[in-house]
Amino acid sequence: MTDINACQTAPEAEFNDYVALLKPRVMSLVVFTAFVGLWIAPVDVHPFLAFCAVLFIALGGGASGALNMWYDSDIDAVMRRTQSRPIPSGRIQRGEALAVGLALSGLSVMMLGLVANWFAALFLAFTIFFYAVVYTIWLKRWTPQNIVIGGAAGAFPPMIGWACATGGVSIESLLMFALIFFWTPPHFWALALFMRDDYKDAGVPMLTVTHGREVTRRHIFAYTLVLAPFSLWLGFTSVGGPLYLAVAVVLNAAFIRGGWQILKRSEEAARGDDFATEKRVFKLSLTYLFLHFLALLGQNWLGAW
């Protein structure tokens, strides 16, 4: 008995693989921060236009994710965390990811321009360029400061949201940028501490690989200290208020404490309990950012200063 196995070459992609190409989990952060930036801006936006604006900002973020997967497919194939992504697992061809990324970039920028304004659209185009070219192609494989500068790409969405409503930039939107910008390094370096060998195998110059883990611990603590004043400063602008400030004080105290605990731990202790503190601070960093933006929304609802 013979079976016909002509179709058993490469596994063919299904729709979900194309969705995975857009990095839906990163997109959820983009959606949330962009929405908050747009909603708390002092200019009222029609709810449907706000929905469309956030949708196309997210699509732009997804497009840059696809471009990232196109360029980084060789790294992704080596790292355990990313081996099951659509390109390394063979379900989507590299060229296809590039095409999807470029097409969706163009579409999202054009649609954002039509929905909101062309300043916001140019801002989105710049963000895609920054993530796909400046971070992925230039910096990621070249310098251990890659995620510090690459973090800027993730910090732009609330500024784009703000620009959709107001058509410009102001101190509030710059401080929201600073909040994510200085949050990114401790967040990723905590991850790098417990994802130990992955980056080394892939040849990505993570700080843990190039300067050692002690230096990384010091950097994490330093960034939690730098981050705090920007978070609190935002509380004294036109979008801040007592609720936001209270939340910010508690979260920053917890994050600095977490950074301090990471700084004080020896490698042996960390290995002993399987990086429990590092994992806890990584989770805390996610909560930190989410609650900050949620507090901005809540403060807006209650009425800011």
Add this chain to the structure above:
Amino acid sequence: MQLKAEHELHGRRRSRNVGLGVVLIGFVALVFALTVVKVQQGHMLEAFDHQPRVSLLPAEEPAEPAPNPSQEAAE
């Protein structure tokens, strides 16, 4: 052996086709709704096209009617 017309591959293709169809229809609906909202907001719908048109001038308060000379003469 029963000839199986449905291969696992067909399921994957169907998911792609249906997914793309839903996305395209959704996009059409979105652009239509966007059009409705934009028109209702009533911003400038025409652009300058090489010659001045009345419809492009900014809306003004109607001017006060000019005094009627015959009435003035009568007074």
